[in-house]
Amino acid sequence: MGDRGSGWALGRAACALSLTLAMSLAALAARAEAFDPRILPAKPRYVRNAACRPVTIAMPPATHRLPGSNRISPRPADIPVGQGDSAICFAYATADMISQRVGVAVSPLDVAAKFYFADPARLSEIGDTRIRDHLRAHPAYLADIAWSRNAADISHDGNPQLQPYFDKLEGGEEDAAALLYNLGGLCEERDLPSHEGYAHFTPYFAALRYSAPVRAPNMSFRSVGSTVDKLRSRRADAVNAAWLAQAEALCRRRPPPVPLLPVSFRIAANQLAFMEMLEEGRAPAPATVTRMLAMVDYALDHGRAPTVGYSWYVLEERDPKDPDVAADHSSAIVARRREAGACQYLVQDNTGEYCARMRAGIRERCDNGRVWLTEDELKRTLYSVIYLR
Template sequence: MFERDVNRAGSARRARAACGALLLLATGSAAPAQAPDPRILPAQPAYARNAACAPLRIAMPPGTHRLPGDALISPKPAEIPIGQGDTAICFAYATADMISQRVGRAVSPLDVAGKFYFADPARLEGLPDPALRAHLRAHPNHAADIAWSRNAADINPVGNPGLQPYFDKLEGGEEDAAALLYNLDGLCEERDLPSHEGYAHFTPTYAALRFGAPLRAPNQCLRRVGATVGKLRSRGADAFNDAWLARVETLCRRIPLPVPLLPVSTRVAANQLDFMAMLEAGRPPAPRDITRLLARVDYALDHGRAPTIGYSWYILQDRDPKDPDLAADHSSAVIGRRRTAGGCQYLVQDNTGEYCARMRPDIAGRCDNGRVWLREDELRRTLYSVIYLR
């Protein structure tokens, strides 16, 4: 969204829907997450690769997630990433990881998604933080970018023949827009609004809201959903979404953000499908452009930030011939780096819940508990975006 390297106006964009499966392998356990770094990184730094591929591991806040019904998880939540289940909102899970690392608390991905789809971007202008105000002045098109991102979302037709934009039927989103909108109203922790296994904790809630939405529609209050784009609104869906957001507010014990969330985004393609179209047209991104993305990853890691990357899930797992998704557009946080005899590798934290045994054999050997070491040459094949928080 911010500092785009492509002209999105002409891009035929698909929202992210196929969001891969659990990536995996780390060397040892990470140190406990530290207090939030009060520094605000420069808006336009000099990016460069870490030539030595110096090893490091970004500390993440301990996980608090649980299974529906309060069943215990094995391994422990602190040892595995939160999983998105059957949702198609990997952007919210990756963004939540990025924000959680920045603020030192495990943030709820469902809350991240709710703000992305429905929060009023005009309210950002009223926030007093000077760094955020300077960031908004430097990106005067942020409201239009957010609207564009919302209009790129898809609506899941399964159990939804009328294609109503119910919250739990929305798919796809943008990490930078989601991070910026999360400056509003304070953070909601995962322990308050559980998101492990996607919507599974709230299946009865959604069923009740869907049944009752037509009854509430004539008398609904639109203050929670009225500022989003027309694509995400209808009479029945407004009632459903407004009631869901009200439910979120009863569950979330919101905490003020300790630092402003200032996203920096760089990309060589609009999404994975656009990246593939560039390859098919004989216009692949220049190697120097991918190097430039990796320099952003190195910069973020070297300055204590966990960036998110846009790439293809098919790096990790073969495509099922019956899968209609040709791109498998995916988003994950990067939380480590190491050098091996084969070159530089990056530790990617996934959020989908897939097992290592289902990965490609060479990938499976680098997997453990929701994290995978990817070689630089593997990332270069499909990497198209990098987002980090200043």
């Protein structure tokens, strides 16, 4: 009798513990996928947060699956997803911005693929009236997307013929990438891992390029047919269409819970153009710089993680042998604080660089890929701000 009673009590305790654990996990999952259903005004009045009130934007954790392995980081929230050897920081920053907006970590590789190859004409077919209103308010969106695609670079590395293979494309625009991500549904980072850039798929891309000459002739690949001519060739079409099919096979897509409506402001097309402005004596007016920082403050104060275009050399000294004089970079801003009398912004870097390699004074404000930059440090090279309404 006593043994049965003891076992029954233990069983009840175990059930209660299991129920509590299940409820806790459900609560964690609900918090991780929480999102703000509000749509912010299209043309608000931007004002600096004069008090530099502390604010932190919650970011959904990613899986950080390691290349060549199913192991994942035990504390993924501590380290941002890194782009590795790729040159698509715009996709990682945009993915951060989208992930924060929808409450789940989306794949930067999927963001990049849609930016380069999704059919922008399909945006007008989306039934959501808020997207239609956004498109009507920006009638040049098709031309803007085409321009941003034509501005992409093609890497020479292992690609002497400059074929526009997906994993050899570099650069992009965050606002266009965010708008195009309304198409086709969300793909989570856990389904299409992007940590360390293309490292998870290096053998796959090598095999695709090797077989491209055989599969390319006399083939028409509709999935890439709507992009600009610069991103097309017979061989590249074969590789890129195969990659898009692979992504669709891996991604368990679902519709975004809110429309992705980017608001952007830029004073230069990229960091190099910004540097040329300075060299020509056309530095942005103080009111313009204040407007950009006011947009950052507005986004943070309304629960959004904005992305900014700036120079990597703010964080790290340039190697004199590095041919890249601009180091164009893009990152999300996820917090603000006042420290030592100065307003600081927490930049979520996506390069995976070690804090110890950063500039003296900045490395001390760096922790696992997130760096506190003062307002003055950010203003030196800031040329664009984008956030999602």
